[in-house]
Amino acid sequence: MNKLFCTVIAASVTLGAFAQKSDGTTKSLVKAETDFAEKLAKTGARTAYNTYANSKTLVFRPNPVSASTYYATQDNSKDISWNPVYARVSRSGDWGFTTGPYVDQGQETSYGQYLSVWKASDNKWQLFLDAGVPHNKPLNKVSTSFPEPKDHYKPQFLNDKQREAGLNIITTTETTLNATLKSYGVAAFSGFINPDVRILFPGYEPIIGKDKALAFFNSMFSKVTLKTTGADKADGGDLACTYGLVAVDYKADLRESFNYIFVYERQADHNWNLIAMVFAPAER
Incomplete structure (x- = not known):
């Protein structure tokens, strides 16, 4: 539930x-x-x-x-x-x-x-x-982590047109991710997730870290297709999220749909990587 x-x-x-x-x-x-x-x-x-x-x-x-x-x-x-x-x-x-x-x-x-x-x-x-x-009832202990922002920056004169342009960068990033997933399968996630990524997936306690996340995807998924329905971005330009529907084809010849929320973080090279990925139950 x-x-x-x-x-x-x-x-x-x-x-x-x-x-x-x-x-x-x-x-x-x-x-x-x-x-x-x-x-x-x-x-x-x-x-x-x-x-x-x-x-x-x-x-x-x-x-x-x-x-x-x-x-x-x-x-x-x-x-x-x-x-x-x-x-x-x-x-x-x-x-x-x-x-x-x-x-x-x-x-x-x-x-x-x-x-x-x-x-x-x-x-x-x-x-x-x-x-x-x-x-199920959790078995693993989880340590808390509440890092503060590394600095503080808020544009004084950010307008709606600029915010829309910023959102276009996020949706374009996700469009690229979806296209790469279609071409290369779940291995494509490797180029889009952070070392400290967190995966929330039904039936599993949090999967934390890039290596564990990729092992999870590679062991279960054969194909992933995203349909983005919304996005939002912080005025600071460092965090953003998308949400929508994701279709997962399992290696066990089964397809299942989920609602998703993905959280992105802007990197030093100006690319956006995933730091949190939620696959929530969906009804069709």
Whole structure:
């Protein structure tokens, strides 16, 4: 079962404003995520979600849907708990993501991993994208890592046309990745993933590191096809994400479709590499 994470409409209550405060640091984003989890434990899902998302938030339940639409009919459950173990924030301080384990203690206890993308508006963190990936009860210990941005840079006069041009670079990168996958198979991932990449895939605990990721892909996949439906990029120009549908042909002569969220990081050579890849369950 997916982590029930994103929300309806941003609340203007004092508690929500304090909990979501952004000062451009990874620490502030981790606090927003943990405060979100604590608020859900105290007040329930629907109430917590009313504080931490806005009208643009998409949740994958399992397919992407507006958080306001999804949670309008959900109860105020307190069954979900989670905690971030890895987080990154852009050098512009306005964009970041967290990931970590969740537990659903509903009718039957289930486990998994989540990834949430956050954006800052009026110095408050709000959810932008959220997805969860189920797996069995975890066996491996996971260390936490919350690196702060190496520097701080936010363009003062960035306009919509410039933002669109930046997004075109991200979508072009993913178009190139998709074409390379078609030509060379899953070996193509080797040129597009970071040494510290994190893979979230149903049934598996997080697969961390380029060598482990490539071994996983090569052992299971024969073909991967991406269909990008959306993208977003930090104003700092160092982090971005895409989302859409991915069709996976297994070596066992089976095809399966997933919703995906990919997070990219800009490298010193100006190329964009994947640092997080989420393959979330999909319904067709």
